[in-house]
Structures are given as C-alpha cells and as structure tokens.
Amino acid sequence: MVAGLKKQQSAFTRSRDIADGAVRASYIIANELVQASKPFSDGELVKTCMLKAAEVVCPEKRPAFANISLTRNTVADRVTELSSDLSSQMKEKIKSFIAFSIAIDESTDVTDIAQLAIFIRGVDETLTITEELLELVPMNDTTTADDIFSSLVGALDKVGVDWSRAVSLATDGAPSMVGRKAGVATKFRDKDLTPNIDALVKAKRCQVSGASSSK
Known part of the structure; x- marks a missing residue:
C-alpha cells in the first residue's frame, strides 16, 4: 500500500512539473513573439512547428509539447x-531613485500619427543608473506644448x-518644447516642487532617438 501511494505521489508530482513547464514555456514564447513584433496568432504556427519537430527528434516528448497553450487568446x-x-x-x-532626468521626443510615425517618446534615467542610493523607455504616447490630436506636457x-x-x-x-529643441514662456521645459520647471528648481532643472536640447532624421 505504501509503495502504491508513493507511486501515485510521484506520478502526480511529475504531472504537475510537466504542467508548470508548459505554462513557463508559453510565457517564454509569448515574450519572444513580442520581441520579434510578431502577431499573437503566430503562436499557433510556433506550436505546430514544435510538434512536427518533436515527432522527429523526440517522439516520447511530444505530449509535453502538446500541453503548451499558444492560442491567440493565451498569448x-x-x-x-x-x-x-x-x-x-x-x-x-x-x-528608489534619489534623482532622475527625463528625455522626450515628438515625431510622426508611418501612419502620420505623432508619437511622444518619454525616456527616464535615474540613480538610486547605490549609484546604480537605470535608463528605460517609459512610454510611447500617441498624440492623436494637436501637439501643442500643453498637449505634450499633459x-x-x-x-x-x-x-x-x-x-x-x-x-x-x-x-x-522644437519651439513647443523650449519656449521660454509656455514651452514644455518651462512647464516642467514650474511643476517641480524643489525650492531651488531654477538651479537644479536644466532644459537641454538634444537629438533623441534620431529625432532630426525622422522629421
């Protein structure tokens, strides 16, 4: 009886491990599809290819690959x-940032919609620097300083x-960005709550992500 119980427990654990592995694999493949800018529906093609390959390389493992859900909705x-x-x-x-800076660039994409790229760069107490694309905001209407700042x-x-x-x-460096009276830089400076902000915040003109070549 004890031996039978241990056998059942072993089978249950193995089955759970296979299921967990299938879920992890679906996350990994979904991430790869996004990184390659592929449609979610390509997940089904990937699964078909995996199953075909498994039939040739490791037929005994095919059921494990079949458990990986890669439908469009799952992806x-x-x-x-x-x-x-x-x-x-x-x-x-x-x-965790003790200080951060922002870089922004507004340019038009291939569909003629203005896109605002917002980058953030910060440093924490260990002096570790982090730089990320924070968000890409579509500017569907106007691109005034108020719109960009908002x-x-x-x-x-x-x-x-x-x-x-x-x-x-x-x-x-666009006029809407650096205008002294109502530019984004001025609004950014006014928004900051630091008492000596005039000494701390510097509005810089630079080329961000090939802005000059995209306009």
Whole structure:
C-alpha cells in the first residue's frame, strides 16, 4: 500500500512539473513573439512547428509539447501579464531613485500619427543608473506644448515619480518644447516642487532617438 501511494505521489508530482513547464514555456514564447513584433496568432504556427519537430527528434516528448497553450487568446493574456509585471518592477525601481532626468521626443510615425517618446534615467542610493523607455504616447490630436506636457505628466504620475527629485529635461529643441514662456521645459520647471528648481532643472536640447532624421 505504501509503495502504491508513493507511486501515485510521484506520478502526480511529475504531472504537475510537466504542467508548470508548459505554462513557463508559453510565457517564454509569448515574450519572444513580442520581441520579434510578431502577431499573437503566430503562436499557433510556433506550436505546430514544435510538434512536427518533436515527432522527429523526440517522439516520447511530444505530449509535453502538446500541453503548451499558444492560442491567440493565451498569448495575448501572457503578454498582458508580462507587461503588468514589468510595469510593477519599473514602479518599484523608480521609487528608489534619489534623482532622475527625463528625455522626450515628438515625431510622426508611418501612419502620420505623432508619437511622444518619454525616456527616464535615474540613480538610486547605490549609484546604480537605470535608463528605460517609459512610454510611447500617441498624440492623436494637436501637439501643442500643453498637449505634450499633459501627456508627460500623465506618464510620470502613472509610475509615481517624486517630482522633487527631477534634475533635468532633454528635448528635441522644437519651439513647443523650449519656449521660454509656455514651452514644455518651462512647464516642467514650474511643476517641480524643489525650492531651488531654477538651479537644479536644466532644459537641454538634444537629438533623441534620431529625432532630426525622422522629421
């Protein structure tokens, strides 16, 4: 009886490990599809190819590959969960910044829609520097300084930045960005809560992500 129970437990553990492995594999493949800018529906093609290969290379392992769910809906769910996890990690990292800077660039994509790229670079107490593309915001209507600044504030507030730790803003130098009276740089400076902000925040003109060549 004891031997039979142990055999059942071993079979259950093995089955659970196979199921867990199939789930992990679906996350890995979903991430690869996104990295390659492939449609979610390509997951089914990937699975078909895996099964064909398994039949030739390791027929005994085919059932394990068959357990990997790569339907369009599953891939979409995996990508959503991965995105949520990355967002949570980024928020936690940003909370640790003792100082950060922002770089923004507004340019038009191939569909003639203006896109605002927002980059954040920060340093924590261990002097570890982190630089990430925070968000790519579509500007569907106008691209005035107010529109750009509103999108910038929305993106930064979404991740919970401490505005008092902002030290610089880099832009592509467009008039709406650097205007002294109502430019994004001026609005950014006014938004910051640091008392000596005029000494800390510098509005810089630079080329961001090939901005000059894209306009």
